[in-house]
Amino acid sequence: MASKTYAGKTVEVTDEGYFVNSSDWTVEMAHEIAKEEGLSLTDKHVAVLNFIRDKHAKGEVLTIRAIGKSGIVDIKGFYELFPGSPLKLASKIAGIPKPSSCV
Amino acid sequence: MKKIIILGGGTAGTIMANKLRKALERNEWKITVIDKHRTHYYQPGFLFIPFGIYNRQDVVKPKMDFIPAGVEVLFTDVDCIHADNSELVLTDGTIMKYDILIIATGAQTRPDQIPGLTEKLWYKKIYDFYTIEGALALREFLKKWEGGNLIINIADMPYKCPVAPLEFAFLADEYFTKIGIRKKVNIKYVTPLSGAFTKPRATRMLSDLLVEKNIEIIPDFYLERVDNDKQTIVSYDGREIPFDLLTIVPVNMGDEVIARSGMGDDLNYVPTDKHTLQSKNFENVFVIGDASDIPTSKAGSVAHFSAEILFENLMSYIEGRPMLAKFDGHANCYIETGFGKGSLIDFNYDTEPLPGTFPLPGIGPFGLLKNTKTNHYGKIMFRWIYWHILLKGKEMPIEPLMTMAGKCKKC
Known part of the structure; x- marks a missing residue:
């Protein structure tokens, strides 16, 4: 475990930088985490982050396909917003645990 | 007379029918299994068919052989489940009431969900090995194939039997070696995961094996479409991989009756309590096997282990006791x-x-x-x-819940 300071608040994170307590998260922090990842957040990014936080809070399993059906972005758009591994990157910036595929 | 309906006579549904018929009085409880198909497939055996190790007879038997006497079987599709009224409607309009519904409708491959997958190269140069048709067609193709780029791709998570595409890669390596054309076959394992498997230690072990067998892993590849003219698969982030033979695990989804009934998530899986196996939305509906959304493998072993737990909980439910058995995702x-x-x-x-x-x-x-x-x-x-x-629900020398005996955390 490690700790990081975002928006003036110190939070506990995993070795890979994912929040340990998703309740620590604020949207101001998200902007700073995104900057570390080389991203600058738009309203669209934030809408996606809120969507996945909401899904996470309900205990639903997150999939790229589900985000593609969110009505906020399609899958291609999701890749453009969060390039590379969008689900992992978005989860990190949204302050929720690293997505684990439960196979 | 009280009624239990088991929707789906595959692995999970058949085991439940056997266990419940043995336990419940015939003059108190009527048990009905409803299924669209008469044939029971041993799905783990499909993997061996393309390589000529198993043939059709090895994996096919009539469903009726495994359903016990005293259980009514209807071979029909269901139009809709009205869980609010504890009833379902068959395709011919018949309404069936139930006291308890067990949903065991499984998961199916859905090649229609990927643009370009089922066009002109489908079953010419693109095959799945998750259906009997796909496995048999691939067997015929492999008899004549002289080599090239073999791409093994997983379209999306979750899918049935998570290790099967890896096994396919290993068996392909052996097969092409034995028929003397391994040098002409370039095997690539293209996955939406970040590695060979999801969990760290298994990933390490399996990645080493892939490297040892000269099978290249291409991770984080999320399939958007198949380009039939260029003979490539294309990911959402624009990467293209050419193939001469594509063997694919298509998107897996729960049954359409779940979608028609408004009971599923975006992949038609039924929201289910991961410990009790009770539906999250309807107290007299239980879900077992691949049909549920519980976060573990979609696999026969899970259906089998969770059947023991569901059986215990159903007995408690019927007798009005709290459901204490908790499935651990084994x-x-x-x-x-x-x-x-x-x-x-x-x-x-x-x-x-x-x-x-x-x-x-x-x-x-x-x-x-x-x-x-x-x-x-x-x-x-x-x-x-x-x-x-x-399938007959008989006792096996293996515990339903996982045990740490023999396992080593520090190895």
């Missing part, structure tokens, strides 16, 4: 690794596959995350166990 998978060897993983919601030994009275121990001949024989023997013991 999964147990043999992994064929080629050349007569195999590996074994055993895990649950909380514990990733660990190395060590797996005790099994009378047959084992098997090596966990080890590559051994005994593990391969375990897999081969399992087909017999499946047909003769498992």
Whole structure:
């Protein structure tokens, strides 16, 4: 475990930088985490982050396909917003645990 | 007379029918199994068909052979489940009431969900090995194929039997070696995951095996479409991989009746309590096997282990007692690794596959995350166990909940 300071608040994170307590998260922090990842957040990014936080809070399993059906972005758009591994990157910036595929 | 309807007569539904018929009085409880199809497929056997190891007869038997006397069987599709009224409507309009509904409708491959997949190259140069048709067609193709780029791709998560595409890669390596064309076949394993598998230790072991067998892993590839003219697969982030033969695990989804009934998530899986196996939305509806959204493997072993838990909870539910049995997500998978060897993983919601030994009275121990001949024989023997013991709900020398015995956390 490690700790990081975002928006003036110190939070506990995993070795890979994912929040340990998703309740620590604020949207101001998200902007700073995104900057570390080389991203600058738009309203669209934030809408996606809120969507996945909401899904996470309900205990639903997150999939790229589900985000593609969110009505906020399609899958291609999701890749453009969060390039590379969008689900992992978005989860990190949204302050929720690293997505684990439960196979 | 009270009524239990089991929707789906596959692995999970058949086991439940056997267990419940034995336990419940025939003059108090009527049990009905409803299924669209008359044939029971031993799905783990499909993997061996393309390589000529199994043929059709090895994996096919009539469903009726496994449903006990005293259980009504209807071979029909269901139009809709009206869970609010505890009834369902068959395609001919018949309304059936139930006291308890067990949803065991499984998961199906849905090649229609990927643009370009089922066009002109489908079953010409693109095959799946998750259906009997796909496996048999691929067998015919491989008899004549002279080599090139073999792409093994997984379209999306989750999918049935998570180790099967890896086993396919290992068996392909063996097959092409034995027929003398391995040097002409370039095998690539293209996956939406970040590595060979999801859990760290198993990923390490399986990645090493892929490297050893000269199979390239291309991770984080999320399939958008198939380009039939260029003969490539294209990812959402614009990468293209050419193929001469594409073997694919299409998107897996729950049954359409779940969608028609408004009871599923975006992949038609039914929201289910991961411990009690009760539906999250309807107290007299229970879900077992691939049809549920519980966060563990979609696999026969899970159906089998969770059947023991569901049986206990149903007995409690019927008798008005609290449901105390809690499923732990236990999964147990043999992994064929080629050349007569195999590996074994055993895990649950909380514990990733660990190395060590797996005790099994009378047959084992098997090596966990080890590559051994005994593990391969375990897999081969399992087909017999499946047909003769498992489906009939008979007792097996293996506990439904995962045990730490033999496992090593620090190895």
